[in-house]
C-alpha cells in the first residue's frame with residue numbers, strides 16, 4: 001500500500017525521555033496513560049526507548065481499524081515468556097493460518113450447544129458457593145469468587161468435577177499448581193509483556209518453570225487419558241472435545257497442542273473472569289432496582305453484566321498488536337514495528353461511542369446488538385475465545401446469588417479500582433452483606 005507522505009507518522013505523546021516514560025509506565029501504567037489521554041486525546045504514543053513504541057487508542061474508528069487489520073498488517077509479536085509457559089501451540093502466541101486453525105478447533109466446545117452442559121456445571125458450582133456465604137455479616141466476595149472461577153475453569157476445561165478419587169486428586173494438584181504459577185508471575189510488572197521482558201522480572205524464573213512442571217505432571221497424563229478414551233461425545237469438557245477435534249483437512253491437535261490450549265484457557269481465563277464476577281457484585285449491590293429485575297428477567301441479567309463490563313472492563317487494554325508494515329490509522333501512519341492497543345476503559349467512557357457514558361444503564365444492551373465500541377473482549381481475529389463462557393458464568397453466578405440471598409454493600413460509596421496484574425479488581429474485595437431470602 002502506498003501511503004500519503006503528508007500524514008504525520010506517530011500520534012502525539014509525552015516528550016519525556018523514554019527512560020522516564022518507561023519508569024512511569026512500570027510504576028503506575030493506568031495513571032500515566034490517563035494523564036497522557038487527558039493531554040493528547042483519544043490517540044497517543046508512549047515511547048519506551050530501544051525501539052519500543054506503544055500507541056493507545058480510545059477513538060471508535062481507530063479501534064475498529066486496528067481490530068479489522070489482517071495478519072499482513074498486524075501480528076501478535078513474540079511474547080517469549082508466554083511461549084515458555086503456554087507453549088508454541090497456544091492460540092495466544094500463534095499467528096496466521098495456524099492461529100485461525102486453532103481458534104476454529106477451540107470454538108465448538110466453548111460455544112452453542114456445548115454451553116448447555118457447561119451451564120449446569122456453573123449453576124452447581126455457584127449454588128455451592130452461595131451456600132457457604134456467611135449470613136448477615138460482611139463477606140469479601142472476591143475470595144469466594146476466586147474459588148468459583150478456579151472451579152468453573154477446571155470443570156469446564158478439564159472435566160475435573162472431583163466426584164471420584166482420581167479426579168479429586170488431579171483437581172487439587174492442578175489447582176495448587178495453577179495458584180503457584182499465578183503467585184510466581186504476580187510480582188509487580190508492567191502490563192505490556194514486551195516491556196516486562198526487557199525491563200521487568202519477566203524472564204521465566206525457576207519458580208515459574210517449576211510451577212509449569214507441576215501443571216504438566218497432571219495435565220499431560222490427563223490429555224493422554226482423554227485420548228485413550230477416544231475423547232468426544234460422552235464428556236462435555238473441552239479437553240475431550242479437543243483430542244477428538246479435526247479441521248476441514250482432517251487434521252487434529254497433537255497431545256502437546258491440546259496441553260498448550262488447555263493451559264492457555266486455564267491461565268488466560270482466570271483473572272479477567274474473577275474481575276468480571278467481582279465487579280458484577282460490587283456494581284449491582286449498589287443498584288437494588290437492577291438486582292431486583294435480574295431475579296426474574298434473564299435477558300436483563302445478561303444486559304446488566306454487559307453494562308458492568310462496559311463501566312469496569314476487567315482488561316483495561318486489549319492485547320497489543322505489532323504492526324508488520326506501515327499502517328494507517330486515522331490521520332496517522334504507524335511505522336512497522338509499532339505496538340498498538342485499544343484502551344477499552346476510555347473507549348467505554350467516550351461519548352462518541354456511548355450516549356451518556358457516566359450513566360449505568362443495562363437497557364443499552366437490551367434487544368440491540370452491542371455497539372462495536374463495546375470491547376471488554378477485544379475484537380477482530382484475536383477476540384476473546386472465552387467470551388460466551390464468561391458471560392454465561394457471570395449471569396449464572398449473579399442469578400443464583402440473587403435468587404437465594406438479599407445483598408447490600410458493606411462499605412459506603414463505590415469501591416476503588418485496584419490494578420492487579422493486567423486486570424482491575426475492587427479494592428475492598430467486593431465487600432457485601434448477604435442475608436438469606
Ligand code: HEM
Pocket residue numbers: 091092093103264265266268269270272273276313314315317318319320375376377378379380381382383384385386387389390391
Ligand atoms: C469476563 C471475562 C473475560 C474477559 C473480560 C476477557 C477479555 C479478553 C481480552 C480483552 C482479550 C484480548 C482480545 C484482543 O486483543 O482483541 C482476550 C483474549 C483471550 N481470552 Fe479472554 N476474557 C475473559 C474470559 C476468558 C475465558 C473464561 C477464557 C477461557 C476459557 C478466555 C480465553 C482467552 C484467550 C485464549 C484469548 C486469546 C485469543 C487470541 O489471541 O486469539 N478469556 N480475552
